[in-house]
Amino acid sequence: MSQTFHHSTNTLSKLSIFGALFLVVGALWVTVEVNRSPYVTQEGVAREQPVPFSHQHHVGGMGIDCRYCHTSVEVSATAGIPPTKTCMNCHSQIWSNSPMLEPVRASFRNDTSIEWTKVNDLPDFVYFDHSAHVNRGVGCSTCHGRVDRMPLMAQAASLQMEWCLQCHRQPERYVRPQAAVFDAAYEPPADQRALGSRLVKEYGIHTRTSCSTCHR
Amino acid sequence: MAESADIAKDATPPTATPEYLVGPGHDFASVTEKISSIVLQRKTPWGWFVGFAVGFALLQGLLVAMAFLLFKGIGVWGVTIPIGWGMDIINFVWWIGIGHAGTLISAILLLLRQGWRTSINRFAEAMTLFAVACASFYPVFHTGRPWLAYWLFPYPNTMGLWPNFRSPLIWDVFAVSTYATVSAMFWFVGLIPDFATLRDRARSKPWKIAYGILAMGWRGSARHWHNYDTAYLLLAGLATPLVISVHTVVSFDFAIGIIPGWHATIFPPYFVAGAIYAGFAMVLTIAIPLRKFYGLEDFITMKHLENMAKVMLATGLIVAYGYMMEAFMAWYSANSYERFMIWNRMTGPYWKMYWALILCNVVAPNTLWIKNLRTSVPYLFVISLVVSVGMWLERFVIIVTSLHRDFLPSSWGMYSGTFFDWSAFIGTLGLFVTLLFLFVRFLPAISIFEMRTILPGAEPQEGRR
Numbered sequence: 001m002s003q004t005f006h007h008s009t010n011t012l013s014k015l016s017i018f019g020a021l022f023l024v025v026g027a028l029w030v031t032v033e034v035n036r037s038p039y040v041t042q043e044g045v046a047r048e049q050p051v052p053f054s055h056q057h058h059v060g061g062m063g064i065d066c067r068y069c070h071t072s073v074e075v076s077a078t079a080g081i082p083p084t085k086t087c088m089n090c091h092s093q094i095w096s097n098s099p100m101l102e103p104v105r106a107s108f109r110n111d112t113s114i115e116w117t118k119v120n121d122l123p124d125f126v127y128f129d130h131s132a133h134v135n136r137g138v139g140c141s142t143c144h145g146r147v148d149r150m151p152l153m154a155q156a157a158s159l160q161m162e163w164c165l166q167c168h169r170q171p172e173r174y175v176r177p178q179a180a181v182f183d184a185a186y187e188p189p190a191d192q193r194a195l196g197s198r199l200v201k202e203y204g205i206h207t208r209t210s211c212s213t214c215h216r
Numbered sequence: 217m218a219e220s221a222d223i224a225k226d227a228t229p230p231t232a233t234p235e236y237l238v239g240p241g242h243d244f245a246s247v248t249e250k251i252s253s254i255v256l257q258r259k260t261p262w263g264w265f266v267g268f269a270v271g272f273a274l275l276q277g278l279l280v281a282m283a284f285l286l287f288k289g290i291g292v293w294g295v296t297i298p299i300g301w302g303m304d305i306i307n308f309v310w311w312i313g314i315g316h317a318g319t320l321i322s323a324i325l326l327l328l329r330q331g332w333r334t335s336i337n338r339f340a341e342a343m344t345l346f347a348v349a350c351a352s353f354y355p356v357f358h359t360g361r362p363w364l365a366y367w368l369f370p371y372p373n374t375m376g377l378w379p380n381f382r383s384p385l386i387w388d389v390f391a392v393s394t395y396a397t398v399s400a401m402f403w404f405v406g407l408i409p410d411f412a413t414l415r416d417r418a419r420s421k422p423w424k425i426a427y428g429i430l431a432m433g434w435r436g437s438a439r440h441w442h443n444y445d446t447a448y449l450l451l452a453g454l455a456t457p458l459v460i461s462v463h464t465v466v467s468f469d470f471a472i473g474i475i476p477g478w479h480a481t482i483f484p485p486y487f488v489a490g491a492i493y494a495g496f497a498m499v500l501t502i503a504i505p506l507r508k509f510y511g512l513e514d515f516i517t518m519k520h521l522e523n524m525a526k527v528m529l530a531t532g533l534i535v536a537y538g539y540m541m542e543a544f545m546a547w548y549s550a551n552s553y554e555r556f557m558i559w560n561r562m563t564g565p566y567w568k569m570y571w572a573l574i575l576c577n578v579v580a581p582n583t584l585w586i587k588n589l590r591t592s593v594p595y596l597f598v599i600s601l602v603v604s605v606g607m608w609l610e611r612f613v614i615i616v617t618s619l620h621r622d623f624l625p626s627s628w629g630m631y632s633g634t635f636f637d638w639s640a641f642i643g644t645l646g647l648f649v650t651l652l653f654l655f656v657r658f659l660p661a662i663s664i665f666e667m668r669t670i671l672p673g674a675e676p677q678e679g680r681r
Contacts, residue, residue, distance in 0.1 A: 004425060005428055005433070010433040013429075013432045013433045032371075035374055036374060158374070160374040160375070161374065161375040161376055161377070162373075162374050162375060162377075163376075164376075166376075
């Protein structure tokens with residue numbers, strides 16, 4: 001009677017035992033990596049907008065303060081998307097004939113909103129308050145990155161919960177002096193730990209890691 | 217040769233004398249032929265198709281129940297506040313408990329060198345696996361969002377969170393998944409030499425290949441056997457603590473809570489004994505028809521059935537002690553909530569359940585003291601079913617009667633299973649039956665190579681008699 005299997009299949013059989021382990025571990029690793037990749041998180045991906053508004057130009061080049069447009073950031077949960085009228089403060093005077101700005105003028109003429117694509121979009125089950133953060137030494141650029149270097153807006157972070165918790169567990173690693181909150185180009189000093197610990201005490205910041213802090 | 221014969225004589229414990237465990241006139245060839253022919257026969261007996269069809273039809277109940285639950289949410293079950301755990305958890309504990317006998321037979325009785333485990337361990341282990349499969353449905357769907365059930369595992373998730381390791385529900389996840397993994401490995405390793413036998417005896421090429429792949433190149437060389445025995449014993453050692461730990465952890469689901477009727481230190485041993493009790497009842501429920509229909513009376517002998525009946529009697533007494541202690545502690549603690557709980561169990565709205573449970577689990581098994589009843593096959597079959605019902609009632613009583621009278625009378629309630637509770641339960645019974653029938657048709661229901669070792673004239677094999 002001939003053998004059903006060639007003797008090389010013995011090796012295959014042994015390999016399959018170890019191979020199965022590597023296959024499972026490998027599949028898990030790929031899943032973990034894909035879930036943190038920009039493909040899923042959209043981190044660093046510039047979005048299409050109805051008007052190609054450049055933060056690099058307005059913040060970095062012109063030096064306009066964040067609060068000139070995002071007026072409610074210090075007093076409200078939302079920073080606020082500026083109305084077209086804010087754009088027209090300047091653009092009724094400068095670049096007033098630019099074809100690129102035609103959607104802005106059309107919006108102003110017709111009294112309709114420009115439908116911007118929201119970039120930093122937290123899930124609806126997350127409660128987030130801008131005023132609570134910017135009044136306690138959390139700078140805009142800590143979460144939004146160097147917007148003064150973004151020709152088109154992109155998320156600077158994954159916005160995943162583990163990212164939020166980095167600061168919520170150890171706020172002293174990120175807190176800056178209140179005066180520098182709106183400094184888009186702020187760089188943390190070498191002694192951030194010492195400064196952060198002092199500021200955390202001074203501003204009365206607590207580590208907030210209870211579920212209901214954000215999931216209300 | 218004379219020396220090894222001496223060893224054989226010395227090493228064979230009196231309980232393992234072959235004539236009790238194997239019918240007369242069997243040799244290696246007849247045992248192999250008899251067991252493997254069940255799998256290798258070309259014609260499937262019509263009775264198999266009937267049984268499989270019944271099981272498969274019942275299985276559809278599970279599909280209906282789970283599909284509608286996914287569509288609507290767990291509100292389709294009868295669970296409400298204050299009875300947040302209903303038939304889902306009752307059935308989970310019931311199924312997990314049933315599995316324990318398989319592990320006890322295969323691991324602990326192996327380490328204790330009980331020869332009588334040999335012909336029943338294979339299908340008892342299969343029963344364990346299938347029972348765990350049935351059980352695992354319930355907690356997963358009980359979460360309400362089963363597609364997120366993987367959150368129960370600690371893995372480097374994007375939420376930066378670990379599960380709550382202080383919760384017994386997480387211990388459950390580990391206990392049950394470890395149990396399923398070790399049981400599956402133990403079962404598969406135990407099957408390898410038999411796969412090789414089937415590979416060698418199969419007549420058609422596809423079956424040769426299928427069993428050949430599963431046999432993983434087994435040739436039965438001395439070296440193979442040496443490694444094999446070591447691996448098998450190691451797995452038995454791994455599985456042994458699981459017999460105790462899994463149901464202990466399941467009992468913690470209750471005992472850690474501060475509900476009167478749950479918060480008791482007796483729960484772990486009482487649950488483990490109950491699990492083995494229920495499991496042996498299920499082994500009997502399966503063994504009795506199996507030996508009848510396939511003519512296996514020579515392998516699953518009266519001795520086997522009687523031993524299982526004795527284990528059932530012993531564990532049944534432990535369970536009865538548990539019931540007694542619950543009542544005693546309620547009185548002795550002088551805690552008014554505990555006293556109310558036990559009084560409510562005995563005389564409250566669910567008094568019928570409680571006394572039916574006492575009848576099934578305490579009164580009925582005590583008839584097994586009588587040898588004539590213990591050795592009557594139809595009686596054992598009936599008793600095994602009664603015990604299965606009793607153990608289901610036990611979980612019902614523990615879960616529902618403890619929850620339905622909350623500390624505040626304003627939050628009292630009543631519970632009854634809905635259509636979807638029952639169809640899910642009947643569906644898992646169908647799943648169990650379906651898997652058992654497939655198992656009996658495609659795998660040897662009795663371990664061929666282990667049966668050979670208990671035949672007269674067999675060389676004693678190390679660690680397995």
